[in-house]
Amino acid sequence: MLKRSFDFLLSLFGLAIISPLLLAISLWIKIDSFGPVFYRGERVGQFGKKFRIFKFRTMVQNADKMGGPSTASDDPRLTKIGDFLKKYQIDELPQLINVFLGQMSLVGPRPEVPFYADMMIEEEKKIILSVPQGMTDLASLWDFHEGEVLKGSPDPEKAYMEKIRPKKLELQEEYARNHNFFLDLKIIFQTILKIFS
Secondary structure, three states: OHHHHHHHHHHHHHHHHHHHHHHHHHHHHHHHOOOOOEEOOEEEOHHHOEEEOOEEOOEOOOHHHOOOOOOOOOOOOEOHHHHHHHHOOHHHOOHHHHHHOOOOEEEOOOOEOHHHHOOOOHHHHHHHOOOOOEEEOHHHHHOOOHHHHHOOOOOHHHHHHHHHHHHHHHHHHHHHHHOOHHHHHHHHHHHHHHHHO
């Protein structure tokens, strides 16, 4: 109950404060390339419930039909503004809407696309999906610039599966087993430091 109240109030406050920035970025995206402002990809949330995520669109329209869900920083599908938005994690800001709606939390395992969620073994699903999926968590802090890790790879999907996913699942399980309000505050603070550093 405390977590949900905290999420609701902080997401409402955050959306109110950054609404001019969100509007400016929305206009920039529309000017930069053809397509919608938001990317509304399907994600798997708590208890396996699916929802549509809010992210600023960083790629050309229909990019999901031109490649896999993993994105290297040199992905040719990225738009000019998209490259900038992903570099500084700004494309994630609209997820405050998902938090406000109760589909996500500020802190929790990053919600996966169904393709990756289906790959989880039952024990992983039982643990990781037992908590609200979030905007940031221990795995996000460890792998803050995923695109840079995948940069230059001839097969970003394979690189993700080999270099990132195993450790990511381990850290998501660690968070799900040990989460509490004070750990959430610590992760939020460390995420803010990461963004501005």
